[in-house]
Amino acid sequence: MTTPTTTEISVPARTDHPATDRPATPGALRMSAARTGIEVKTFFREKDAVVFVFAFPVIMLAIFATVFGGDDGEAFQVGGVSVPFPQYFLPGMLAAGIMLSSFQSLAISISIERDDGTLKRLRGTPMPPISYFLGKIGLVLATSLAQIALLLAVAALAFDVDLPSEPSRWVTFGWIFALGTAAGTVLGIAFSSVPRSGRSAPAVVTPVVLVLQFISGVFFAFNDLPTWMQRVAEIFPLKWMAQGMRSVFLPPELEAGEVSGSWQHGATVLVLTAWLLVGLVLCLRTFRWSRRDAG
Amino acid sequence: MTTTTAVRGEVAVRMRGLTKRYGDKAAVDGIDLDVRRGEVLALLGPNGAGKTTTVEMLEGYRRRDGGEVSVLGQDPGCPDRGWRSRIGIVLQSNADNAELTVSELVRHFAGFYPAPRDPDEVISWVGLEAQRRTRTRALSGGQRRRLDVALGVIGDPELLFLDEPTTGFDPEARRQFWDLITALRADGTTILLTTHYLEEAEQLADRVGVISAGRLVAVEAPAALGGRADRAATVVWTDSDGRHEVVTAMPTGVVTELAARFAPGEVPGLQVLRPTLEDVYLSLINRTASTTQTDDGDPR
Numbered sequence: 117m118t119t120p121t122t123t124e125i126s127v128p129a130r131t132d133h134p135a136t137d138r139p140a141t142p143g144a145l146r147m148s149a150a151r152t153g154i155e156v157k158t159f160f161r162e163k164d165a166v167v168f169v170f171a172f173p174v175i176m177l178a179i180f181a182t183v184f185g186g187d188d189g190e191a192f193q194v195g196g197v198s199v200p201f202p203q204y205f206l207p208g209m210l211a212a213g214i215m216l217s218s219f220q221s222l223a224i225s226i227s228i229e230r231d232d233g234t235l236k237r238l239r240g241t242p243m244p245p246i247s248y249f250l251g252k253i254g255l256v257l258a259t260s261l262a263q264i265a266l267l268l269a270v271a272a273l274a275f276d277v278d279l280p281s282e283p284s285r286w287v288t289f290g291w292i293f294a295l296g297t298a299a300g301t302v303l304g305i306a307f308s309s310v311p312r313s314g315r316s317a318p319a320v321v322t323p324v325v326l327v328l329q330f331i332s333g334v335f336f337a338f339n340d341l342p343t344w345m346q347r348v349a350e351i352f353p354l355k356w357m358a359q360g361m362r363s364v365f366l367p368p369e370l371e372a373g374e375v376s377g378s379w380q381h382g383a384t385v386l387v388l389t390a391w392l393l394v395g396l397v398l399c400l401r402t403f404r405w406s407r408r409d410a411g
Numbered sequence: 412m413t414t415t416t417a418v419r420g421e422v423a424v425r426m427r428g429l430t431k432r433y434g435d436k437a438a439v440d441g442i443d444l445d446v447r448r449g450e451v452l453a454l455l456g457p458n459g460a461g462k463t464t465t466v467e468m469l470e471g472y473r474r475r476d477g478g479e480v481s482v483l484g485q486d487p488g489c490p491d492r493g494w495r496s497r498i499g500i501v502l503q504s505n506a507d508n509a510e511l512t513v514s515e516l517v518r519h520f521a522g523f524y525p526a527p528r529d530p531d532e533v534i535s536w537v538g539l540e541a542q543r544r545t546r547t548r549a550l551s552g553g554q555r556r557r558l559d560v561a562l563g564v565i566g567d568p569e570l571l572f573l574d575e576p577t578t579g580f581d582p583e584a585r586r587q588f589w590d591l592i593t594a595l596r597a598d599g600t601t602i603l604l605t606t607h608y609l610e611e612a613e614q615l616a617d618r619v620g621v622i623s624a625g626r627l628v629a630v631e632a633p634a635a636l637g638g639r640a641d642r643a644a645t646v647v648w649t650d651s652d653g654r655h656e657v658v659t660a661m662p663t664g665v666v667t668e669l670a671a672r673f674a675p676g677e678v679p680g681l682q683v684l685r686p687t688l689e690d691v692y693l694s695l696i697n698r699t700a701s702t703t704q705t706d707d708g709d710p711r
Contacts, residue, residue, distance in 0.1 A: 127536065127564075127594050127595060127597075127598040128528045128529055128532035128533045128536045140525060141492050141493065141496055141523075141524070141525045142522060142523065142524075142525065146522070147522060147523060150519060150522050154511065154515070154519050157510070157511065157515070158508070158510045158511060161510040161546075162510055229507065232505055232506055232507040232509075233502060233505030233506075233507045234505075234507035234508055236472070236502060236505075237500075237502065237505070237507060237508075237562070239472070240470060240471075240472070240495070240500040240502070241495060241520060241523045241524070241566070242492040242493070242495040242496040242523050242524060242525075242566070243523040244492060406472065
């Protein structure tokens with residue numbers, strides 16, 4: 117035990133110990149937990165983030181379900197199978213939510229933190245860099261899980277969507293969530309280097325996400341899109357996440373209605389893993405702790 | 412050299428030929444300088460002189476292109492966590508972490524260090540007790556800067572870097588800020604600060620290093636800078652013929668003579684002027700600036 121000394125007149129007390137006997141620096145895990153706490157606190161204090169990242173898919177679900185669903189039980193017809201509109205929109209909103217909470221949230225926030233000096237300040241402390249990234253991962257997990265819980269609750273309680281009961285469907289949900297958030301997280305960290313300043317970050321990131329949502333079958337049925345647009349969307353992760361979520365929340369009869377005639381689970385794993393690896397490499401090669409102009 | 416170094420026999424920061432180039436322009440051009448343990452050294456120079464680049468190489472933020480550097484016995488080019496826990500950094504002003512409160516931020520940063528100071532005591536020491544629960548976005552410029560100092564000293568550093576700590580302050584806020592630095596110095600913290608305010612360097616520093624165009628053009632105690640103490644004084648007075656100026660090494664003699672001439676009255680408009688730190692500083696800066704211009708072969 118070290119004892120605090122009170123010999124200083126005007127400067128706050130320090131714990132006194134010989135230079136050779138300095139206590140070890142605190143553990144990286146404890147710091148990562150502290151970073152997660154700070155990240156979550158900051159996230160929910162920024163109204164922009166709460167509205168455009170956290171609440172957006174829930175609001176969209178409510179709007180779509182109300183506009184197209186109505187109270188007369190109108191339903192979406194695919195090959196003789198009818199699915200209530202709220203149920204049809206739910207998978208797309210879950211996939212979009214994962215992308216917003218991981219990719220959009222991190223790409224914008226890290227870009228701003230690089231510009232405003234948060235990153236530089238942290239880099240000047242003994243905090244290990246990994247704690248910063250684990251804090252971001254903690255933020256993504258906390259916000260996306262809360263968002264999914266909210267989406268499912270709104271869908272089930274306000275729009276009477278029947279949630280699947282088979283465990284195998286929730287296993288599918290689990291791996292799509294895990295791979296989707298992982299890929300979105302590393303890609304968001306990598307993409308944070310693209311905007312030239314923190315101020316331009318929302319303007320650079322949001323359209324990318326918006327366009328992907330439109331071409332990936334989040335707002336419109338994927339089958340209704342022109343073929344070339346489907347081909348473009350197949351390059352990016354969101355199309356696969358949305359299709360995967362449809363395989364969880366829609367009746368199995370709808371599988372035949374997919375463009376390929378299949379839920380394509382194998383291809384989904386491959387595409388999301390590939391993006392995860394690409395994102396990791398980009399992060400390792402391009403991540404900067406200070407602004408571009410700072411030599 | 413001095414008693415301090417003889418007794419303590421230690422330098423906190425040692426630079427030899429420190430160099431940083433951007434393209435073919437040398438932003439820092441071969442600086443040799445030691446900062447002794449326990450001293451406050453101010454790097455003084457105009458904007459763009461290379462002060463921040465120099466300090467950021469010492470802080471481990473930027474890689475040097477040449478020279479040898481040791482900061483607390485380690486090469487800042489390969490910083491590790493143990494070394495980082497022994498230094499404190501106050502960067503040029505930023506507006507980061509806007510949504511967190513003073514108390515949250517100071518506590519959070521305390522958690523990064525092996526033996527931090529007490530967060531509450533540090534907060535009241537920098538005078539932010541009333542702002543403890545204020546989000547940092549709502550702080551004034553001066554309060555924000557004091558928070559920066561709180562975060563800089565929370566880890567109880569042996570060496571503190573302060574980059575232009577009072578830029579944009581009003582005189583009152585600057586004076587309050589100086590008290591903090593003076594207290595840290597009294598506590599034994601070695602401080603390396605950059606500033607472009609002469610008054611600040613004169614007030615706080617044991618020694619001042621003047622940087623111009625990436626070169627160190629002088630290092631002295633503020634009172635001795637540029638041979639200031641030995642420079643000739645100017646005696647000025649005004650009579651019916653107008654204003655008179657006599658430049659002399661012995662102003663007392665001139666004043667005695669004048670006193671006799673105007674006795675029993677006052678010497679009208681009598682002033683004895685010594686070169687101010689500003690005069691010395693400007694002459695040092697101008698000398699290098701003109702040398703640099705000749706080197707570049709600029710048309711006259």
